Amino acid sequence: MSDLSAEQEAIVKAPLESLSVIACAGSGKTRTAVHRLVEMRRLMGDHRGRVALLSFSNIAVDTFRESYRILVQSQPACINQNRIEIGTLDGFITSNILSPHAHRTMGATQPAFLVAGGETFLKGFTFRTNTHPLDISKMKVGFRDGNVYFYYTTYNNQAIELDTTYALNLVNRLGEIGAYTHNLGRYWCYRVLSEQPNLLRALALRYPQILIDESQDIGVLHQAILEQLISAGSQITLIGDPNQGIYEFADADGKFLMQYGLRADVRSYQLTRNYRSISSIVTLANNLSGRTDTAEMKSHLPLHGAFFISYKDSMKEQLITAFQETVIAANLNLKSSAVVCRNSDLVNTLTGENTPVGFGLVKGFVKAAILRDKHQDYLNAFKIVASCISKLLIDPPKNITVVITHPEFRSLRHEIWSFIRNPDLGLPSTSLIADTEWHPLLLERVKVLLSSLQLKFGLKIVDRLGNKLTVRELPNSPLVIEAEIEKNIILRVDTVHQVKGESLDSVLYLATSKNITDLLNGLDTENGRIGYVAVTRARYLFWLGVPEKSLNNLRSTLISKGFQEAVCA
Numbered sequence: 211m212s213d214l215s216a217e218q219e220a221i222v223k224a225p226l227e228s229l230s231v232i233a234c235a236g237s238g239k240t241r242t243a244v245h246r247l248v249e250m251r252r253l254m255g256d257h258r259g260r261v262a263l264l265s266f267s268n269i270a271v272d273t274f275r276e277s278y279r280i281l282v283q284s285q286p287a288c289i290n291q292n293r294i295e296i297g298t299l300d301g302f303i304t305s306n307i308l309s310p311h312a313h314r315t316m317g318a319t320q321p322a323f324l325v326a327g328g329e330t331f332l333k334g335f336t337f338r339t340n341t342h343p344l345d346i347s348k349m350k351v352g353f354r355d356g357n358v359y360f361y362y363t364t365y366n367n368q369a370i371e372l373d374t375t376y377a378l379n380l381v382n383r384l385g386e387i388g389a390y391t392h393n394l395g396r397y398w399c400y401r402v403l404s405e406q407p408n409l410l411r412a413l414a415l416r417y418p419q420i421l422i423d424e425s426q427d428i429g430v431l432h433q434a435i436l437e438q439l440i441s442a443g444s445q446i447t448l449i450g451d452p453n454q455g456i457y458e459f460a461d462a463d464g465k466f467l468m469q470y471g472l473r474a475d476v477r478s479y480q481l482t483r484n485y486r487s488i489s490s491i492v493t494l495a496n497n498l499s500g501r502t503d504t505a506e507m508k509s510h511l512p513l514h515g516a517f518f519i520s521y522k523d524s525m526k527e528q529l530i531t532a533f534q535e536t537v538i539a540a541n542l543n544l545k546s547s548a549v550v551c552r553n554s555d556l557v558n559t560l561t562g563e564n565t566p567v568g569f570g571l572v573k574g575f576v577k578a579a580i581l582r583d584k585h586q587d588y589l590n591a592f593k594i595v596a597s598c599i600s601k602l603l604i605d606p607p608k609n610i611t612v613v614i615t616h617p618e619f620r621s622l623r624h625e626i627w628s629f630i631r632n633p634d635l636g637l638p639s640t641s642l643i644a645d646t647e648w649h650p651l652l653l654e655r656v657k658v659l660l661s662s663l664q665l666k667f668g669l670k671i672v673d674r675l676g677n678k679l680t681v682r683e684l685p686n687s688p689l690v691i692e693a694e695i696e697k698n699i700i701l702r703v704d705t706v707h708q709v710k711g712e713s714l715d716s717v718l719y720l721a722t723s724k725n726i727t728d729l730l731n732g733l734d735t736e737n738g739r740i741g742y743v744a745v746t747r748a749r750y751l752f753w754l755g756v757p758e759k760s761l762n763n764l765r766s767t768l769i770s771k772g773f774q775e776a777v778c779a
């Protein structure tokens with residue numbers, strides 16, 4: 211186990227019991243968790259139970275699976291691999307509890323199934339609000355003093371609680387046909403485990419050990435479900451970093467993780483060595499969080515480090531270009547660098563998603579073409595095209611971008627990918643004149659794509675296609691001029707939430723004044739922690755973009771926290 215530090219090894223080799231691991235950013239939680247997973251199964255010997263390693267995103271799960279695959283290759287063949295599971299917490303709940311057992315509690319005659327929202331039959335399942343009725347998919351579930359309650363949030367994020375009897379009546383009525391929404395899935399899981407004690411006992415026997423990564427993201431209902439498993443005998447290990455808790459809006463405030471180690475039957479550990487970032491970035495992270503972690507990476511190159519730089523609101527593109535040039539000059543990898551923002555709106559503006567040209571669905575195709583040609587962002591282009599195509603079909607598979615990732619829809623996905631990848635036969639190139647060249651080709655090729663979907667998958671096309679794909683508001687010029695594609699800002703632009711968990715060579719955090727003040731005021735606010743996540747993604751170079759109007763007010767605090775000032779040439 212030579213590739214583990216002493217701190218990591220202590221966790222991996224701990225006795226088989228519940229652990230709390232509070233870890234700093236870049237401390238190798240993945241490596242630690244995967245080694246611990248294997249060790250737990252080894253310690254269990256002939257026990258028939260399973261060990262589950264659970265996280266919150268599919269990306270995290272893929273990373274764990276890959277690390278696990280590499281690790282077991284190098285280990286003797288004695289690991290009981292059949293009894294190790296890696297997945298998301300919601301996936302665990304669905305496959306072990308909701309799909310096989312929830313219908314009994316729901317009073318349904320068929321296995322429980324998830325509805326995405328927007329299904330036609332949901333029109334009969336709306337609830338009253340202070341203004342207009344809302345679809346049941348907008349109903350949220352909270353947990354307080356051992357009781358569930360239901361609420362919704364208004365446009366300005368205010369939570370309005372619903373009368374429990376009224377809400378439950380609707381939830382139960384939907385449950386009777388076996389349906390549940392994303393938010394209600396956890397409610398049903400909690401209720402199934404409360405009302406089916408034999409199942410709860412069986413689950414705890416089947417999973418005597420559960421390890422949860424990113425535990426700061428455990429929401430109140432997830433916690434309630436885990437408490438049920440703990441009370442039935444499962445031992446739960448939590449690994450996470452409370453300073454990276456950025457899902458408060460989803461009811462995850464990090465308290466479960468922070469207080470878990472105080473329980474009498476839970477052993478506490480810490481990971482305090484940062485393997486990702488150079489010392490100047492770790493020092494900054496320490497000053498922001500009040501931690502005293504150590505940096506394992508050193509670099510004294512002049513362009514490396516943590517800098518702030520001012521920008522005018524109208525000159526964001528210039529700031530990005532300057533950053534890009536610095537990344538190249540610093541010999542860092544552009545492909546492993548990113549511009550990150552707090553809000554998806556700004557990301558959309560910078561990536562061209564908020565394009566002012568085109569009308570209706572054509573606007574979507576324009577956005578997708580710009581994302582592909584200017585930013586090589588095929589994934590987001592795919593999502594937009596899939597959504598546009600679904601609006602040109604009568605009764606398409608619901609939530610088409612999600613559905614078509616399902617193996618059953620592989621060939622449908624393939625058709626859409628081919629359309630996006632090939633500017634000569636599919637989504638036309640943005641270098642064409644938008645109204646006279648690009649639009650006619652778009653119309654022609656979308657028709658070909660839709661006919662193929664009709665033929666192969668029996669999907670029906672809406673009437674009056676031409677009206678839905680109008681030439682309105684397209685300019686008589688190329689969508690993106692060739693020269694612009696050539697100079698190409700190839701930097702990835704994304705939200706901080708999207709880069710969470712990643713290691714990047716360089717990061718530019720394009721922040722607002724409020725984002726920065728919250729970051730500098732400690733990490734008590736979610737906004738502050740979002741900034742902390744941005745800082746701690748960077749290996750060698752971190753730039754904080756500071757709005758010019760706030761620079762004078764913020765300068766001395768930024769320097770006192772460990773930033774250096776950089777000036778755009």
Ligand SMILES: Nc1ncnc2c1ncn2[C@@H]1O[C@H](COP(=O)(O)OP(=O)(O)OP(=O)(O)O)[C@@H](O)[C@H]1O
Binds near residue numbers: 486
């Ligand atoms: N013992 C070690 N020796 C050298 N490198 C290590 C060690 N442990 C982890 N690393 C490296 O540290 C880097 C960060 O690891 P990882 O991505 O797991 O961090 P993390 O704890 O999940 O961070 P975060 O929570 O900030 O996303 C990886 O490149 C990993 O290979």
